[in-house]
Structures are given as C-alpha cells and as structure tokens.
Amino acid sequence: MSNIAKAFENGKAFIPFITCGDPDLETTGNIVREMVKNGASLIELGIPFSDPTAEGPVIQEANIRALSGGVTTDKIFDFVKELRKDIRTPFVFMTYANVVFSYGTEKFLTKCEEVGIDGIILPDVPFEEKEDFAPACRAHNIDFISMIAPTSEQRIEMIAKEAEGFIYIVSSLGVTGVRSEIKTDIAAITAAVRKHTKTPCAIGFGISTPEQAAKMAALSDGAIVGSAIVKLAAKYGKDAAPHIGEYVGQMTAALK
Amino acid sequence: MSNGRFGIHGGQYIPETLMNAVIELEEAYNRCKDDPQFNAELTALFNDYAGRPSRLYYAEKLTEKLGGAKIYLKREDLNHTGAHKINNVLGQALLAKKMGKTRLIAETGAGQHGVATATAAALMGMECVVFMGEEDTKRQALNVYRMKLLGSEVIPVTTGTATLKDAVSEAMREWTSRIADTHYCLGSVMGPHPFPTIVRDFQAVISKEIKQQILEKEGRLPDAVMACVGGGSNAIGSFYHFIEDKSVRLIGCEAAGRGIDTFETAATINTGRLGIFHGMKSYFCQDEYGQIAPVYSISAGLDYPGIGPEHAYLHDIGRAEYVAVTDDEAVNAFEFLAKTEGIIPAIESAHAVAHAIKIAPEMDRDKIIVITISGRGDKDCAAIARYRGENIYE
Numbered sequence: 223m224s225n226i227a228k229a230f231e232n233g234k235a236f237i238p239f240i241t242c243g244d245p246d247l248e249t250t251g252n253i254v255r256e257m258v259k260n261g262a263s264l265i266e267l268g269i270p271f272s273d274p275t276a277e278g279p280v281i282q283e284a285n286i287r288a289l290s291g292g293v294t295t296d297k298i299f300d301f302v303k304e305l306r307k308d309i310r311t312p313f314v315f316m317t318y319a320n321v322v323f324s325y326g327t328e329k330f331l332t333k334c335e336e337v338g339i340d341g342i343i344l345p346d347v348p349f350e351e352k353e354d355f356a357p358a359c360r361a362h363n364i365d366f367i368s369m370i371a372p373t374s375e376q377r378i379e380m381i382a383k384e385a386e387g388f389i390y391i392v393s394s395l396g397v398t399g400v401r402s403e404i405k406t407d408i409a410a411i412t413a414a415v416r417k418h419t420k421t422p423c424a425i426g427f428g429i430s431t432p433e434q435a436a437k438m439a440a441l442s443d444g445a446i447v448g449s450a451i452v453k454l455a456a457k458y459g460k461d462a463a464p465h466i467g468e469y470v471g472q473m474t475a476a477l478k
Numbered sequence: 479m480s481n482g483r484f485g486i487h488g489g490q491y492i493p494e495t496l497m498n499a500v501i502e503l504e505e506a507y508n509r510c511k512d513d514p515q516f517n518a519e520l521t522a523l524f525n526d527y528a529g530r531p532s533r534l535y536y537a538e539k540l541t542e543k544l545g546g547a548k549i550y551l552k553r554e555d556l557n558h559t560g561a562h563k564i565n566n567v568l569g570q571a572l573l574a575k576k577m578g579k580t581r582l583i584a585e586t587g588a589g590q591h592g593v594a595t596a597t598a599a600a601l602m603g604m605e606c607v608v609f610m611g612e613e614d615t616k617r618q619a620l621n622v623y624r625m626k627l628l629g630s631e632v633i634p635v636t637t638g639t640a641t642l643k644d645a646v647s648e649a650m651r652e653w654t655s656r657i658a659d660t661h662y663c664l665g666s667v668m669g670p671h672p673f674p675t676i677v678r679d680f681q682a683v684i685s686k687e688i689k690q691q692i693l694e695k696e697g698r699l700p701d702a703v704m705a706c707v708g709g710g711s712n713a714i715g716s717f718y719h720f721i722e723d724k725s726v727r728l729i730g731c732e733a734a735g736r737g738i739d740t741f742e743t744a745a746t747i748n749t750g751r752l753g754i755f756h757g758m759k760s761y762f763c764q765d766e767y768g769q770i771a772p773v774y775s776i777s778a779g780l781d782y783p784g785i786g787p788e789h790a791y792l793h794d795i796g797r798a799e800y801v802a803v804t805d806d807e808a809v810n811a812f813e814f815l816a817k818t819e820g821i822i823p824a825i826e827s828a829h830a831v832a833h834a835i836k837i838a839p840e841m842d843r844d845k846i847i848v849i850t851i852s853g854r855g856d857k858d859c860a861a862i863a864r865y866r867g868e869n870i871y872e
Contacts, residue, residue, distance in 0.1 A: 273638060273643065273644075273770050275493075275647045275651060275756070276493045276651075279637075282637055294767050295767050320753045320764070320768040321767065321768045321769075322768075323752075323754050324751075324753055324764060324767065325767065346491045346492060346754070346757075348490065348491075349494070349497075350490050350497070368494075369494045371494045371495035373494075373495050373496075373497070373498045373499070373657060374494060374497070374498070377494075392493075392495060395655050396654050396655030397654055
C-alpha cells in the first residue's frame, strides 16, 4: 500500500496546500509542522512555476513571491529531505510539467523517491500526455495523481481506471481560488468515479470554509484547500505558521 | 504518442477541464475542413471581406539597391485589418459559429490578432473579449482603441511580464472558467492540439497564393521564402506549400531583441531549449529550472518565449532555418523599406526584411526571394519614433 492510501484510512482526509518558499523555506517548514500538528492527512507542496496557468491570482502571487525569494527545485528537495527526518505525513508535489521535464523527468523522480515524496500532481498533464511522466513515477514508487473535472463526463472511466494514490476532483470550472458557492453536481461525479475504481477521491478548487469542507468531504473521501491557506501566508508572511495551524485545526475538526 | 505531434513536439498539455473543449474543437474542425459549404463561405469571406488574394509585388527598387537576388513582397499588410491575422480569425470565427459558440476570447501581443478577432466578432455578431499585456496596451494604444471601437472588451493583463505570454495564460484561464458558449480564438500556430494545425491550415492560403503568383510571374519556384517568427503563424503560412519543394529555402526570422548573447532577447530557436508550456512541447526560453524567461523584443508581436511546434520540428529536421534579427536591424529595415518602396512594414515583418537585406546582396541576380510582409507598420510609427529619440503623440 502506498503511503498516500494511509492518508485515507482514518475517516475523511484533509489536504492542505502550501507554496514552498513563500516567502522563504524556513516559514514553509514551520507551516508544514503546524499542518501536521493540527491533523493534516496529506500535504500538497507546491514547487513554484513562473507561469502557473491553472492558478487564480492568490496562488499566482505566491509563486512570484517564492521565486523572487530565490527558491529552486534543488533547494526544495533538500528542504523535504530535512522535513522527512521527523514527519511521516504523506507529501505530494504540486507543480507544472516544465518544472519536472526541464529538470529531467527521470532525475526529478529519482530525487523525489530519495527525499520521500509520495506523489505528484501536474495540472497541465491530462490523461493523454501522462505517458511522459507516469512510467517514470511508477519506477520510483511515486503516485501520479489524476484529475477529474466537471467537464470530464465520458472521460471519467478511462481516467479512474488508471488512477493511483488518490483522484483529485476539480469542484468547479476555472482556476484555483476561493468560491462562495460550488454548483457542480459533485455527487454525480464521485458516483461515476466509484463505478470504476476504489482509489479514494478528494475534492479541491474553491473550498475555504469548514462548512464547505464538511459538505465536500461527505460527498467524497476528503477535501483539498489551497488558496484560503495561501491567503493567510500572504497576509502574515513569516509569521503565518500559527495562523495556518489554527485554520487547519478548524478544518480537520469539521471533517471529524 | 498523443494527438497532434510534429516529431516530438506539440501535444495537449492542458488542464483536464479543457480536454473536452479541444476534443470538441478537433471534431468540429474535421467535419468542416473538407466541407464544400464551409470552404465556400470561408473563401467568400477571404475574397470579399478581407481582400484576398493579397498581392505578390516585385520590389524593383529594393532589388536594385541591394544588387543581388530578385525580391518579391507578399503583401499580407494589404489585407483588411492590416495583417495576416485576419486569415486565421475568419476561419476560426466561422468554425466557432458552426459549433454554436456565441463568444470569442483572444490574446494579443501587438494588437493585430486582437483587432482581427474583434473585427470578426463584429462581423458575425459575436461577443468578444481580448486579453492584452498591460505593457503592450501602452506600446500599442491605438490598437486598444480600435478593438474597443469594434465593440470588444480589452482586458489589460498585469501578471508576470505583462506581455504576450501572460495574455495567453490569462486567456487560457478565462477559457477554463467559461467553455460552453466561448471559443478561444488562439492567434498563432501554438498552444495545444488542434490549434497549431487549425491555424496553420487557415494561414496556408499565403503560400498557396505565393506559389500560384510566382509561377505566373516567373514560371518557377522561388529560391527562398522568408518571414518573421514569434509563435510563427505567418511564417508557417508562408512555408507550408513549399515544404515538399526542397529547392526552396525556408527562413524564419526570430526577434533577437538587443542580441542573442544578452538576456533581452526573444529568439527561441537560437537561445531556448526543449520544454512544455502553454499546451505544447516545443522550444522555450527558460532558465535551468524550467522557469519561463522574461523575453524582450521591440516588437510586441514577436515578444514570446516559445515557438510553434511545427517550426520546432522543421528546425529539428533541418527543413527550415531560423535566424536572429536584432531590434536595431529591424528598425533600420523598417525605415529602409519605407524610403525605398514606399511601404511601411509592421516592425514584426521588418525582421524578415532585415534578413533579406543581409542575404540578398550575396545571392546571384537570377535568384528569387519572397518576403512575407505580415502586416502594416502604421501601429509602430510612434514606437519607432521613440526608439529614434523623437516623441510624437499617437
């Protein structure tokens, strides 16, 4: 069983996201520890990219802050290695195809395995293009996380059948960002997914309040939150860790 | 290997949310491209509305001054809206209409593609939103006004470098959030499949006409065809029907900005490396960690860190050459063509003219060069004046 499956063993999973190096890696380290302390089931670590086309303004700005702070892929590998000395919570990298491809896909995934990364999410790599990455992921025991969107419809079966780790269900059209209301018929999507796989499903995009998280988790196996957390990181800067910890605590409590 | 590959390049590197949209687009295009009705409508738009076929003009004065190869200019600048962009836009707008879409969105650099899209939207009664880097809205204020005059909304993009690449990113983000009624009218031979193929097919009318026209005038094929390359739509349009004619040199002229040995350049083939961005695998200007480089050129239309996948392939197999032309060389060519032939080319097209100025004198007088003048230069006059230290008001 992959480390990721463990994240879904004890009830609904809460999956927070943070951009590595926003504003510096020391702060990110403190945030990750706070997330763990407050019950995060799995943590998505963003490797910043200059042009994140699937992100809304909040995470775009986090990417810019991190890159101008001088963070690089190599520094993030060292950072994860350090965290892994005492943290067992599953880690998933979230980044863009070019960050991996340009580093050298094989070299990137070798490093991932070495430092203890469990999975990878590439929002600009759909099912049709995953052969560039998925075989190398398998060779290094990294789960290649698939996404399913409100527009996936008849594509759900083929994506679900090959899914590993967990399935990232995109709640709404558009890019990442806080939404006041999620209108998609998520229940219908998760029902369609579950016809074809036992891989757990977590829902992301637009979730910010404990009520939304509880509602989404009730329809699936977990909730993913990015922009709401990154907003706190932007607001509090180097002092963000306790604020994010408190927020994660509220969210995990709502999923119990 | 996935759909829409040119050698190793191309593909569909886009969010899952957009996959059904590009699949639907490909299916619609496959239905339309050989449909006599669709083609008759498009030809009528090309001829009666856009003013095609565009002229192939023998530039006698330029030829005499350079003293070498005989130079012809393919006058895409004479099209309605003043550039080759209208060819692609009329094709895509008609296609979108057949698909039942009521709204067009587009990115634009210099503003030519935005103006063309706004024009087609006005003609066909569609809603239109154009994304333009804030930096470019300043460089090309007149085109912003033209788009608004045509009934289009123009959204200045402030993210990243606030230029063409950011406008593409923002248009993609917008498409992800509104797909059902909206067609993304991509302006170049780039992005995810099927865009590089669709845009190339609509622009291929350029080389189809060049071939007929040069055979009528000279009774033989040219020795070289050259065009400027940003994403590469006028270049692929100019090359396409000559790809199988191996005697014809195909030369793409990239924007070197302040020089390919500086960071202020946009010459992708000359300075970039293989990557994945904006939906495609191709060559990109990027740093060692794959962060996309903030490119620079005096030309807002060539100021893009990537190149279309078919050009990357033509480069790989050695079928086309890609040369770098600096700001200085392009501005000199801009002025030289204006004074020599009374034709003010777009600063983009002036990059191709600049390369012809370099190579024509070294070629024999019985050789023939065709340069595609992709657009007219009125939009650039204020910027070129500033480049020469003269402040004029637009």
